[in-house]
Amino acid sequence: MTTPEGTPSDPASAALDDGEYDVFVVDADLDEPAAGDEGPDHLHLSLTVVGGSRKGEVVELTATGLDRDAIDLIGMPGTLTVTAGVPRLRIDDA
Secondary structure, three states, rough: OOOOOEOOOOOHHHHHEEEEEEEEEEEEEOOOOOOOOOOOOOEEEEEEOOHHHHHOEEEEEEEEEEOOOOOHHOEEEEEEEOOEEEEEEEEOOO
């Protein structure tokens, strides 16, 4: 189980109300730091909400702290928690 910080990379994603959303990773791309940049890798994720009133919506996030291969994340279920407008993603790989 991994819980990274995430920031919406699409203004529509920021419109999610605070709460928990069951999601499914439909795409993931690694954005490696530039040469000499010591910052963490960023993953650009496309998540589909799979239940509730927002079912079917696609949420775009840029996440750090996953420490996972982008290709391995595709098809994984997860839980997106939004608190005070800040998303956190937990990949459910148990």
